[in-house]
Amino acid sequence: DQQVKQNSPSLSVQEGRISILNCDYTNSMFDYFLWYKKYPAEGPTFLISISSIKDKNEDGRFTVFLNKSAKHLSLHIVPSQPGDSAVYFCAAKDDYKLSFGAGTTVTVRA
Amino acid sequence: EAGVTQFPSHSVIEKGQTVTLRCDPISGHDNLYWYRRVMGKEIKFLLHFVKESKQDESGMPNNRFLAERTGGTYSTLKVQPAELEDSGVYFCASSQAGYSPLHFGNGTRLTVT
Numbered sequence: 001d002q003q004v005k006q007n008s009p010s011l012s013v014q015e016g017r018i019s020i021l022n023c024d025y026t027n028s029m030f031d032y033f034l035w036y037k038k039y040p041a042e043g044p045t046f047l048i049s050i051s052s053i054k055d056k057n058e059d060g061r062f063t064v065f066l067n068k069s070a071k072h073l074s075l076h077i078v079p080s081q082p083g084d085s086a087v088y089f090c091a092a093k094d095d096y097k098l099s100f101g102a103g104t105t106v107t108v109r110a
Numbered sequence: 111e112a113g114v115t116q117f118p119s120h121s122v123i124e125k126g127q128t129v130t131l132r133c134d135p136i137s138g139h140d141n142l143y144w145y146r147r148v149m150g151k152e153i154k155f156l157l158h159f160v161k162e163s164k165q166d167e168s169g170m171p172n173n174r175f176l177a178e179r180t181g182g183t184y185s186t187l188k189v190q191p192a193e194l195e196d197s198g199v200y201f202c203a204s205s206q207a208g209y210s211p212l213h214f215g216n217g218t219r220l221t222v223t
Contacts, residue, residue: 002152034211043114043201043214044153089153096141097166098212100153 003027004092006101014109019077021104023090026071030092035064035075038087080108112136114215116202122221128190131218133202141205142185143212144177148198159185192222
């Protein structure tokens with residue numbers, strides 16, 4: 001059973017605008033959430049994370065929001081840049097194990 | 111520091127053959143993980159080593175898969191005999207501590223024909 005879901009397989013956004021990626025989870029035992037970014041033929045690279053005791057974490061252009069009651073998190077990228085075009089994976093941690101979503105492919109248009 | 115390296119980057123084998131994937135974690139990282147992504151779906155956990163000990167292999171699909179980490183350094187993942195559904199990208203990741211973000215290798219793309 002898939003415990004982390006990214007329901008939007010793709011997202012197209014104009015350069016300079018905001019990208020919003022969404023993620024839902026089902027396991028209430030998850031206590032740490034992460035976003036990874038992946039370019040073709042490369043492995044996922046860590047982008048940003050948030051602990052379950054927080055509702056927001058910001059790092060430069062990237063902000064992650066967590067809504068525990070709704071079991072939902074989102075990643076905001078502002079402003080979007082061409083180099084942001086990649087696959088973004090939402091991941092949730094229970095102890096040491098990461099559960100990933102299927103990814104959202106972001107395309108930033110010039 | 112050198113990243114996580116995986117070898118080979120691609121492997122094409124016939125059904126019934128054996129393939130061994132190798133992962134060299136970042137030096138000093140005791141935690142080593144294997145994950146797999148099939149057909150563009152989610153990245154799924156296979157197993158977790160702490161040093162040379164298997165902490166959790168609950169994600170291993172079946173007994174055709176065997177992972178080892180001799181001496182707590184590099185790890186191998188053997189598939190024997192390979193089946194068509196084993197095709198996918200196998201990622202290795204390592205971390206220094208339990209709550210450190212995972213560092214992933216570039217993966218091995220396995221195609222079973």
